[in-house]
Amino acid sequence: MSGRKQFDVGTALEQAMRVFWQRGYADASLDALGIATGLGRGSLYNTFGGKDALFRQCLDRYAETYGTRYEQALTGHPGDPVRAVEAFFDVVLARIADPSVPSGCLIAQSAAQAPMLDEGSGACVRALLDAQRRRVRAALADSPAAPGVLDDLATFVVAVNQSLAVLSRAGTPDPELRAVARLACTTVADTLAHAAAGHDRPATSGDAG
Template identity: 80%
Template structure:
């Protein structure tokens, strides 16, 4: 039919996402994007609106694939924040170990280049990190610890998550990454225990 797209837009978006994931925004050339998607420059712009718009759609695509998995893990153990974080890190490390996807994390890769991104895309990356932090913070909410402690722990967990992605790109083994995650969960557990016992002692 005249005017009908003769390719799978979703598949093209997935391939473009892999390019940004592997190379980062700065090194994801239009040539590489066209080669990966099988589209000419005119079709790429006509379908996705250019590199910046395509990158933003890839961030949305990445979020749609993984965000629900993270949210389910964090919500799977109500009343047990440490177990929720263990489940969260397990999902992350399983994705990192998956040979069918690029190493690391598209959000972590993009965060390192935030200063060079178009403003809307930089804000999108920040929003994805903030969303992750809010979900972690919600998983910690059942604790009796002070709100400031929980806020700081949520930021700590997100920082560890992003560090795991960076370390994986540098070739750190799965066993080493899982050791980092275990230590992070132990740190959270110890901090919550101290904060709770301290609050009880002061009553």
């Protein structure tokens, strides 16, 4: 029928997301987006509202895809926050190792280019990072550690996640990425164990005496 879109919007959005993921916002030209989606500039604008609007929709799609997996990992081990964090990193490493998707992480890639984003896109990236941090923080809640310690641990876990994405794009081998994740889990476990022993933070050499 005349005027009816002859393409699948979801498929086009998936292809556009991969362009942003692989190239980053700055290098994801309209030509590259058009080639990936099979759409001309006019169709891109009419369907998605321009590059910035399309970018935000791709961020949302990425978050829906992987955010659900993070949520399942972090909520799948009630009463065992360390295992929840381990499961979270298992999902992260599985995404990184997946040969069918670009390396790294779209959110990390976008955060690195934050100065180039418009206000709405920058706010979207920050909101997605905040959502990830809230998920991790909720998984740590069943712990005797002080709230401030748990806040710091949640930020730490998210920071390690973003670092893994950057390292993977630089070609760091999988065993090295897994070593980083293991050390992060050990840090979480040691900090929570220290809190369970009645301390608010791990002891340092300066605390002796």
